[in-house]
Amino acid sequence: MDEMxxxxxxxxxxxxxxxxxxxxxxxxxxKGYLAPLYFPGExxxxxxxxxxxxxxxxxxxxxxxxxxxxxNTNPALNVAMYRAYIKLVSLNGQELANxxxxxxxxKICNFFYIYLKNTNDHDQLxxxxxxxxxxxxxxxxxxxxxxxxxxxxxxxxxxxxxxIIVTNIEKLRQFCSENI
Numbered sequence: 001m002d003e004m005x006x007x008x009x010x011x012x013x014x015x016x017x018x019x020x021x022x023x024x025x026x027x028x029x030x031k032g033y034l035a036p037l038y039f040p041g042e043x044x045x046x047x048x049x050x051x052x053x054x055x056x057x058x059x060x061x062x063x064x065x066x067x068x069x070x071x072n073t074n075p076a077l078n079v080a081m082y083r084a085y086i087k088l089v090s091l092n093g094q095e096l097a098n099x100x101x102x103x104x105x106x107k108i109c110n111f112f113y114i115y116l117k118n119t120n121d122h123d124q125l126x127x128x129x130x131x132x133x134x135x136x137x138x139x140x141x142x143x144x145x146x147x148x149x150x151x152x153x154x155x156x157x158x159x160x161x162x163x164i165i166v167t168n169i170e171k172l173r174q175f176c177s178e179n180i
Contacts, residue, residue, distance in 0.1 A: 003061050006034045010057035011119045011127070017048050025136050027091065028054065030119025037084055038067050055127055091118070094180070099138060102177045105147045107137040109175035112157075112166060126164040133164075151175070 005012070007029055014027040014035065029035040035051055062070075071078055091114065098110045111133065112126055128136070134144045148164070151157045156172050158165045166172055173180065 002064055004034055004036060004038060004064065004067055005051070005057075005059040005061055007031055008058045008060065010059075011054040012057060013052050013054050015050050015052065017050055019048075023050075025132075026095070027088070028115055028119050034084065037088065038064065038071055038081055040068065098177060104137075104139050104143050105150070105175055106177045107139065108133065108144065108147050109151075109172055110177055110180050111137050112164065113169070113172055113176050113180055116166060116169065124166040124169065126166065127162065128164070129162045 009031055012029045012033075012035060013025045014029065015023050015025045017023050029051075036049075071081060094110075094114070098107055102110060115126055116124060126133075130141050130144045130148065134141045137144070139147075148157065148159060151172075152159060154171065154175075156166065156168050156175065158167055
């Protein structure tokens with residue numbers, strides 16, 4: 001975590017890596033995001049967190065020492081960092097509620113909707129396989145396939161190999177949990 005990346009195009013994921021080797025993707029970052037967010041000092045948990053390019057990325061790279069100077073001398077950047085922290089905490093809380101209380105269909109639709117709203121350079125494209133979606137939302141691949149079939153029949157999405165194209169985002173939102 002010695003470097004931070006400001007994304008100018010593409011998508012990056014953030015994932016927790018368990019000591020068993022299991023990986024759980026928890027967040028996605030798109031155009032206009034800075035990841036990881038700046039924080040002074042060390043955070044033990046961050047040793048088990050990894051960032052991975054989901055699509056081709058173009059980024060500006062900052063080292064933490066230099067960025068610390070920017071944050072401490074630029075009030076607008078400092079406020080932007082606070083807003084980013086609050087947004088991240090809000091998204092994590094939303095994801096926890098989604099995992100605890102939503103149906104399988106809602107989990108998938110919430111994931112699609114939040115992904116599209118929080119990554120900016122995508123043309124309504126979700127670049128994941130059914131297996132990757134299953135791992136992210138905590139369902140098995142067979143259930144993901146069943147829900148994707150319903151969404152195709154409802155003309156909400158089109159599917160291609162390892163990607164989903166959302167054709168009607170407003171109709172997708174109707175399938176989401178009320179808290180989205």
